[in-house]
Amino acid sequence: MEQLAGGLETSIISTLLTIGISGKIPSFLDIGIKISVHEISDTLRSVIPGRNKNEPQYQITTEKECVIITLDIPGIPRKNIYTDPREKSVSIIAAFEDRLYTKNIPLKVRIDPLSEKMRYYNGVLELRYKIVLLKKYILTTL
Secondary structure (H helix, E strand, O other), X not given: OEEOHHHOEEOEEOOEEEOOOOOOEOEEEOOOEEOOHHHHHHHHHHHOOOOEEEOOOXXXXXXXXXXXXXXXXXXXXXXXXXXXXXXXXXXXXXXXXXXXXXEEEEOOOOEOHHHOEEEEEOXXXXXXXXXXXXXXXXXXXX
């Protein structure tokens, strides 16, 4: 991640969004730019007025060593789903044709953003992250 002026952070998303003549989103193309998921979401909302903008239903399950986030985002190809995991939240954006799903999910535990495991089947997205345990060390002097 990279810090920008004003405290904004970016993460690498290597895609270009193209909008067809009809206003539909036919595809994303890889080009290697840096932009945050929040910026993409704001841009899509302004470029596609009147389109179906949805916040997907989600469920958070916390197990012993991982957090599982399950979202319903039907009708979106897997390649058009992007996540931006942080230590205490996960942002999701998914877009295809006239559908746009965005959601920022705050978490009660700290996660390792690099441990993401993603599974998408039948319109249900499952994200798994390892929980980061904060260990306290007591230093003693001899």
